[in-house]
Amino acid sequence: MPKAIKPTDPTSVSSTAIEQLGFAKTLVKWQRAHGRHDLPWQKNLHPYPVWLSEVMLQQTQVSTVRAYFSKFMARFPTVQDLAQAHEDEVMSLWSGLGYYSRGRNLHACAKRVVQDFNGVFPSELNDLVSLPGIGPSTGAAIASICYAKKEAIMDGNVSRVLSRYLGYARDLSQGAHQRELHAFAKALLPERVKDMPVYTQGIMDLGAMVCTPKRVLCEQCPVQGTCVAFAQNKVFELPFKSKKIKRTQKSIYWLIAMNDRAQVLGARRGLDGIWAGMHAFPEFESELALRNALPAGVEVRPLSVMKHELTHQSLSIHGFAWLFKEQGTSARVQKKVPKPWQSALEGRGFEWMDMAHWARVGRPKPVADFLNQLDGLV
Ligand code: SF4
Missing domain, CATH: 3.90.79.10 (Nucleoside Triphosphate Pyrophosphohydrolase)
Structure with missing residues (x-):
């Protein structure tokens, strides 16, 4: 069994140590057997539905997104349909989903994909993040799920999973530490690019189904054997963020x-x-x-x-x-x-x-x- 990496000093986490953990292989196997396979956007790993679902899932629960995703796909089956729509109609369908700049960016992004990329979402992360409303994590999700690119997503769920798994105790309120954790996330990616779509889905599933914020199901976790937070009984101490959002x-x-x-x-x-x-x-x-x-x-x-x-x-x-x-x-x-x-x-x-x-x-x-x-x- 691979040894857990030293948790107390995050700088001791080396990529060699990470490779020895077998994290990616374990996660890919687990996703195939136990991950989610019935989400509406998983029927067709085409960039359009994947992008649509990823934008909707920023800040919003899967249970809420399902109905909105279905409504959008029924009304705008292609990125061209969405690009041609009137903004009022797009925003009307988006009503109730919150964070409304996402809806406006969605529409602007569809127009750019049609105008600048002939209606085909680009596969390179640099091109993806040049589009409205696509940040590094959403871009990495599209690139890895749809084009099997070795790009690492890093949303709230994934940073929780990885900071616990690696025992990464540095303050994630700071951009430098987020970038450091992202570098570790890249080191954890599978060797075989063809595993990228399943791996990305797997790490999202682990964060949503097992390594959740409060009801953490470590006993069902496929990577429990090499998880630092579990070994050190620090699951609820991580991730560490000194700045909480003040309302x-x-x-x-x-x-x-x-x-x-x-x-x-x-x-x-x-x-x-x-x-x-x-x-x-x-x-x-x-x-x-x-x-x-x-x-x-x-x-x-x-x-x-x-x-x-x-x-x-x-x-x-x-x-x-x-x-x-x-x-x-x-x-x-x-x-x-x-x-x-x-x-x-x-x-x-x-x-x-x-x-x-x-x-x-x-x-x-x-x-x-x-x-x-x-x-x-x-
Ligand atoms: S063992 Fe627990 S804390 Fe560690 S990754 Fe799995 S669910 Fe998260």
Whole structure:
């Protein structure tokens, strides 16, 4: 049995030691027997579905991605179909998946693949990472799974598996240490390039099914015999990151104005900040600012407060419904509201949108949830 490498000093991890571990061979064998083989994007290891799934899987669970992947593949079976689509339709299908810059980059990337690569995803990592929304790990996944290139993926799952397996205790908040771990990841790759697709899938499967953040199943792990963290009882100490993401708390206030034709006022948000380019309601920094923007005597109805977690912010979203009882037109609304709001409406392109219109555009999940709440009010 190969010996575990010294865990206490990560610099002692040599590539010779790594080769002797048999990590890649063990993982490839395990993936074939016990890995995942029924994911929808595994039916065809063509770069288009692999890329689509990899982008969706950044920051999102497999269980959520399945339905979105199927919807996208049904509507856009090829990269050409996606490139030709209107951005609103792409973002509408992406709605609810979060991290919306991924959706916009997805569309931009499809256009670039069609324009610059004749509709064929490139096989070299350098070309792949030149495309919008494809970082080194996503690029390595496409190159290794679809083209059997010796490229090492390094997402959150893989850095957890490898830091535990190798006993890599350095602070992964620092870029230099991430690069060092990535160098070890490259040294662990299989010798035979033809094993690359299964190996890459295997290390992803190990991170998702066995070497998970909390319920770690070391007793079922194929590489337990040479795992440093297991041997040293340090599984829950690794990976080490000194900087944790700090979330600030913030409240925002949305005016959800609906006219008697069941149209709701909305506009595309600017291209900066959260939900950039998505459609949403007029937003205010406080309830007072929202009420001050309304004509005197107008009643607004508070809806339930919605909690929404973003990477760096915990949002409390306070929705206020304004049921507009006259026959509403954009001109009529602008006539009725005081000057500050009029200019806000004109400047930001607010318009009355019926539900079919809302369904055709990108809308963040809290917007969709508030629209559903309106059903009960009319
Ligand atoms: S033995 Fe445990 S800690 Fe080590 S790689 Fe396997 S699951 Fe992870």
